[in-house]
Amino acid sequence: MAWRSHGQTNDELVDNLKAHNIIQHDEVEKAMKLVDRGLYTPHNQYMDAPQSIGYGATISAPHMHAYALELLHEQLKSGGKVLDVGSGSGYLSACFAMMVGEKGKVIGIEHVPNLVTQSIKNIEKHAPELIASGRVKISVGDGRKGYEPEAPYNAIHVGAAAEQGVPDELIKQLAPGGRMVIPVGNKLGMQALEQIDKLLDGQIVRQSLMDVMYVPLTDKDSQYTKW
Numbered sequence: 001m002a003w004r005s006h007g008q009t010n011d012e013l014v015d016n017l018k019a020h021n022i023i024q025h026d027e028v029e030k031a032m033k034l035v036d037r038g039l040y041t042p043h044n045q046y047m048d049a050p051q052s053i054g055y056g057a058t059i060s061a062p063h064m065h066a067y068a069l070e071l072l073h074e075q076l077k078s079g080g081k082v083l084d085v086g087s088g089s090g091y092l093s094a095c096f097a098m099m100v101g102e103k104g105k106v107i108g109i110e111h112v113p114n115l116v117t118q119s120i121k122n123i124e125k126h127a128p129e130l131i132a133s134g135r136v137k138i139s140v141g142d143g144r145k146g147y148e149p150e151a152p153y154n155a156i157h158v159g160a161a162a163e164q165g166v167p168d169e170l171i172k173q174l175a176p177g178g179r180m181v182i183p184v185g186n187k188l189g190m191q192a193l194e195q196i197d198k199l200l201d202g203q204i205v206r207q208s209l210m211d212v213m214y215v216p217l218t219d220k221d222s223q224y225t226k227w
Contacts, residue, residue, distance in 0.1 A: 016048075024070055039125045068092065081105050111140060116138050151172075155178060159214070175198065195207045
């Protein structure tokens with residue numbers, strides 16, 4: 001039913017996602033209503049479909065953002081720390097920040113400098129305090145390597161498909177009790193959204209959740225070439 005969740009406004013979009021049982025927790029609904037998707041993409045802002053944001057990147061469909069927030073709900077508690085790999089427009093980084101609150105921190109990693117600059121501007125349109133306070137920090141870097149200086153993370157979200165399998169560095173940077181959501185698979189074949197949990201004893205548990213289609217998790221030069 002996700003493809004029927006389009007709205008004319010941000011609130012209507014979120015209400016439809018809730019009506020279709022994609023949004024199940026009040027905290028997710030609140031975060032998505034606080035972060036207006038219309039400020040993060042110039043085209044079809046409230047259509048439940050991915051949209052290009054330039055440089056070979058996209059902002060994911062709203063229902064995929066909602067799924068990610070729901071899957072990470074238990075890890076997105078007050079004071080939590082989040083890594084958003086391939087942070088793109090900055091939309092989901094802002095949603096994460098709303099959920100982990102004033103004591104939490106969100107690190108966004110994006111290898112396209114222009115997208116980093118634009119994502120910071122996007123967040124500052126409605127919540128400049130997130131950037132000014134350091135609650136959200138978006139940096140240029142190779143997301144496949146994570147961001148070790150702020151590790152470990154309670155939640156890791158990856159917004160592009162890992163063609164060569166889940167990067168070891170991301171698993172290392174996941175805190176005990178933490179969870180990662182990452183699409184895995186080849187751009188020409190089937191991709192699966194995987195949930196990766198690191199138990200308190202360090203054991204890794206992987207679960208394939210659903211078929212998806214994402215742009216590849218790659219390096220800057222490859223992405224620029226395709227763009």
